Amino acid sequence: MSPFKDLKLVFEALNQEGSYPEVRGTLSFYLNSDTTVKSISVKAKGDATVEWRNNFGVFWVDYEAYMRYFEMKQYLVATDFGDTVLRRGPHNFPFSFQIPRGIPSSFRGKNGEIVYMVEAKISRSWRWPSSVKREINFLSKDFPAIHRAMRPLSRSVDKEVGIFSKGQLQMTASVNRGVCFPGETLSAYARICNSSSKNVKPKFSLHRKIVYRVKKHTKTSDKVIFKMVGDPITPRSEVTVPCAVKIPVDAVYTLHNCQIISVEYYLKVYLDVSFAFDPEVVFPLLVVPSNLVHAQLNEEVGHI
Structure with missing residues (x-):
């Protein structure tokens, strides 16, 4: 049984549209007992995908395109100094990512999407990692004049x-x-x-x-x-x-x-x-x- 309870990512909205020109948030959880962890990391990434299928009578042709705009990772509990013991009780780890300039806003359509995701992972020796992910609504600052x-x-x-x-x-x-x-x-x-x-x-x-x-x-x-x-x-x-x-x-x-x-x-x-x-x-x-x-x-x- 996992000692991690209420594992979640909470983001700070930075504008009235409820979107994120940059990512600031907190990884929070409650520990039922003292727990040894190897590392705690947070990864942010942005991907664009397009796909559709055309029928040419007797056969189909699939069209697909993919772009990765960025991928960033930071350790909230580092691995350089060996295992870390986290005490029983609530824990909150703040983090922030500065998303690169010039990349597009989040989008979802019938044949394509632009998705930005944040995933947190807690690694322990001889255990499956505990993880949580959440999509963010990213708003680009890059618009025509x-x-x-x-x-x-x-x-x-x-x-x-x-x-x-x-x-x-x-x-x-x-x-x-x-x-x-x-x-x-x-x-x-x-x-x-x-x-x-x-x-x-x-x-x-x-x-x-x-x-x-x-x-x-x-x-x-x-x-x-x-x-x-x-x-x-x-x-x-x-x-x-x-x-x-x-x-x-x-x-x-x-x-x-x-x-x-x-x-x-x-x-x-x-x-x-x-x-x-x-x-x-x-x-x-x-x-x-x-x-x-x-x-x-x-x-x-x-x-x-």
């Missing part, structure tokens, strides 16, 4: 409507900024001048695009996570259509610094025109932690 995306975005498109109708469509679309955080609402609008002879319908859609990569092969998931459809715009009219773009509370952050997995967002504003190609404008969006957006907003206010 947020300050550049804070400004409003605006684009225009013109289209001649022919064959089954005549005239021209003009649309100018805008969004108040190109960076946001989960749970936020962005302000967008489209100003449409319908000089054609057809009814057109304005639409707004927010997309999340995940790309998994194995060498030169890719598997893409492009999902609409928000959509709004405006009222039809009659011929020979000009209308401005507003849209409150709601970012889902559970939206994962933009992921750009992993070689085998990427997560991107974009807002598409377009006109649904029957029997014609839809004119559209597309805005790339960054989804980042709320504290980064608020910090940038405060910095801009301070410069006013």
